[in-house]
Amino acid sequence: KAGVTQTPRYLIKTRGQQVTLSCSPISGHRSVSWYQQTPGQGLQFLFEYFSETQRNKGNFPGRFSGRQFSNSRSEMNVSTLELGDSALYLCASNPRTGSAGELFFGEGSRLTVL
């Protein structure tokens, strides 16, 4: 069974630009969550989507947004990038909604903002 796939794995952007990251969950998993990981703050929850609807949201500004498609694939977008947005962005899938805790993570997209 294929795992969670995230693309791109690495990217470099400059301040003010926007970025879109993609996540394909494990086949049959309908819940997709996004996390930001930085050395200072650790793993922080961004949002969760289930059946194309945002079900839960973390404490991030509106520059961070996401969506989920009918095939459960998800994208997250960060607009007007800031230096502090440099981080590893992790996607996790789950067969159920509700951030059940037993999440399957991808390898992440490492974003560097210059």
Place this chain on the structure above:
Amino acid sequence: EDQVTQSPEALRLQEGESSSLNCSYTVSGLRGLFWYRQDPGKGPEFLFTLYSAGEEKEKERLKATLTKKESFLHITAPKPEDSATYLCAVRQTQGGSEKLVFGKGTKLTVNP
């Protein structure tokens, strides 16, 4: 605000030297405590779920335990391949929204 604190931040062991990692939490109404392992350049890998005080889970050289205020991850006779960062998380429900709150992890190094 719910808090998850892990200690120590880093731990270096010799192969075969058993030890424990700590995860203390403050959360109203625990609805699950989770342990993950993260290797460099990889996403976290789920290890255990604990729901109530006194509960224990085991997997190979790892055993997770839970009390009312903290959880321990005991590593018995570790091997170099156990080197990783171990993360714990609690499920938080607030204002109808649910999420996992992670600690910052313990980086474990096991030397041969």
